[in-house]
């Protein structure tokens with residue numbers, strides 16, 4: 326068929342001039358092909374769809390001071406940005422193990438890093454919870470010279486409506502880091518009692534309207550009103566806060582949604598238990614003088630890290646720990662608004 330006969334095939338169009346829906350952002354979802362467009366989005370201070378901008382990379386590299394030949398572990402592989410920067414420091418000699426519980430994103434990240442030239446001799450991905458960090462040392466017989474944990478969720482997970490992490494876009498109320506196992510957020514809301522719901526919102530996210538929101542979830546359950554999607558939960562929270570003065574409602578609903586989604590996510594993914602186990606096992610998997618850096622995103626996590634580091638320091642297990650939290654620079658927070666709540670702490674293992 327010659328050119329004239331070829332029927333003209335139009336790309337599937339989205340409504341409007343700029344795609345708004347995650348799955349329509351074809352340029353951002355293909356950063357290799359549309360590198361310049363993606364760079365422009367990053368320069369404007371946004372995170373392109375399907376991508377995660379790593380936080381405090383330079384501060385982490387400065388502290389870890391990675392040398393060729395060392396063995397390290399990234400406990401939260403995510404998009405692989407930190408891993409990539411740490412791999413570069415090995416200069417082709419050494420090894421990094423990257424852990425993540427997310428089977429969807431870790432496959433893409435492994436491919437991205439393999440395509441960037443990091444083969445199995447220098448980099449291993451393990452679909453594994455960092456609570457079981459000791460299994461890596463048992464399996465490999467190696468302790469780590471450096472460990473990084475960048476807690477929470479990645480931008481790819483938050484932005485993908487199918488994952489249900491954000492109240493801003495409609496999707497199933499899932500919130501599982503590994504959607505192939507455990508119960509979804511929607512199922513969890515059906516099985517907890519009123520007291521348990523209130524406790525979850527208070528303990529995991531300091532939600533000031535925990536009682537009103539728990540009450541309204543119970544009311545919706547008695548009325549057989551579904552809370553199966555992100556927007557249904559947002560509507561339920563908004564209804565619970567309808568007693569507030571009109572001019573305060575919008576902001577209050579936004580904040581309560583952020584906190585409640587976070588509280589459910591922490592609960593169904595067992596995030597506090599995982600962090601506790603990780604902090605307890607760290608001294609046994611770090612080599613003498615081995616270094617660990619942890620990025621946290623809310624006060625509950627930071628308190629746990631601070632306490633564990635200080636306790637082990639008093640016992641002489643760590644020879645030094647960060648005296649204060651380290652924050653991203655103001656410039657980084659402007660460049661990447663998701664960095665604003667980050668707190669970094671570090672510790673150095675004593676020699677045996």
Ligand SMILES: C[S@@+](CC[C@H](N)C(=O)[O-])C[C@H]1O[C@@H](n2cnc3c(N)ncnc32)[C@H](O)[C@@H]1O
Nearest residue numbers: 379401403404405406407425426454455475599
């Ligand atoms: C903030 S992202 C990490 C981003 C990464 N540092 C980067 O530069 O792209 C956190 C990642 O940790 C993973 N994660 C959360 N809890 C985990 C756990 N207990 N074990 C392993 N991975 C976990 C999440 O699935 C997510 O991919």
